[in-house]
Amino acid sequence: DAGVIQSPRHEVTEMGQEVTLRCKPISGHDYLFWYRQTMMRGLELLIYFNNNVPIDDSGMPEDRFSAKMPNASFSTLKIQPSEPRDSAVYFCASSFRPRRYEQYFGPGTRLTVT
Amino acid sequence: AQKVTQAQTEISVVEKEDVTLDCVYETRDTTYYLFWYKQPPSGELVFLIRRNSFDEQNEISGRYSWNFQKSTSSFNFTITASQVVDSAVYFCALSVDGGSQGNLIFGKGTKLSVKP
Numbered sequence: 001d002a003g004v005i006q007s008p009r010h011e012v013t014e015m016g017q018e019v020t021l022r023c024k025p026i027s028g029h030d031y032l033f034w035y036r037q038t039m040m041r042g043l044e045l046l047i048y049f050n051n052n053v054p055i056d057d058s059g060m061p062e063d064r065f066s067a068k069m070p071n072a073s074f075s076t077l078k079i080q081p082s083e084p085r086d087s088a089v090y091f092c093a094s095s096f097r098p099r100r101y102e103q104y105f106g107p108g109t110r111l112t113v114t
Numbered sequence: 115a116q117k118v119t120q121a122q123t124e125i126s127v128v129e130k131e132d133v134t135l136d137c138v139y140e141t142r143d144t145t146y147y148l149f150w151y152k153q154p155p156s157g158e159l160v161f162l163i164r165r166n167s168f169d170e171q172n173e174i175s176g177r178y179s180w181n182f183q184k185s186t187s188s189f190n191f192t193i194t195a196s197q198v199v200d201s202a203v204y205f206c207a208l209s210v211d212g213g214s215q216g217n218l219i220f221g222k223g224t225k226l227s228v229k230p
Binding site: 045 | 160217218223
């Protein structure tokens with residue numbers, strides 16, 4: 001079975017550029033999560049969707065970040081404009097009833113903003 | 115408020131040693147779920163186990179075992195006869211029924227290095 005798929009795996013961009021990260025959740029999972037991992041802050045939940053609808057975006061750091069889920073099999077996280085402090089590994093995860101069931105994580109996108 | 119504490123930042127052992135990773139959680143909810151994830155050097159997060167608050171039975175899976183004790187609010191993870199491939203960062207996490215659906219609270223992680 002295919003797991004959570006993320007692309008690209010690595011992204012290097014210059015400050016001020018737009019960055020789009022992509023995620024395909026596991027088929028049948030109705031929850032999708034975006035996390036950010038840094039050495040300083042560990043794993044942080046940015047936003048999550050249920051049935052393609054954003055439920056909680058309180059973790060999104062600022063207006064430069066936006067996320068969409070146009071259908072059950074695709075989500076994007078966009079940063080515009082990007083800044084060096086956005087450098088991190090961004091994970092997408094999906095789940096079925098996440099309180100009670102585990103979230104399955106994608107391989108992550110390592111973003112470097114120079 | 116909920117919290118997960120992994121007091122051991124780094125542990126180093128020699129292959130074939132047994133090692134226990136500690137996890138202490140805090141919550142006032144009576145229904146909650148505990149998880150362990152492994153993050154190997156390649157970076158992905160791999161789910162290992164889920165436990166709910168009503169099931170205090172210990173779990174064994176091969177060389178891995180988990181000890182859940184509500185009396186001490188702990189959910190410790192033991193690797194028996196460790197191998198180099200066990201080298202990774204291990205995260206303990208908590209979710210509660212009364213919280214946000216997406217609120218999977220992670221500990222800071224314990225970095226395990228297994229040397230040959």
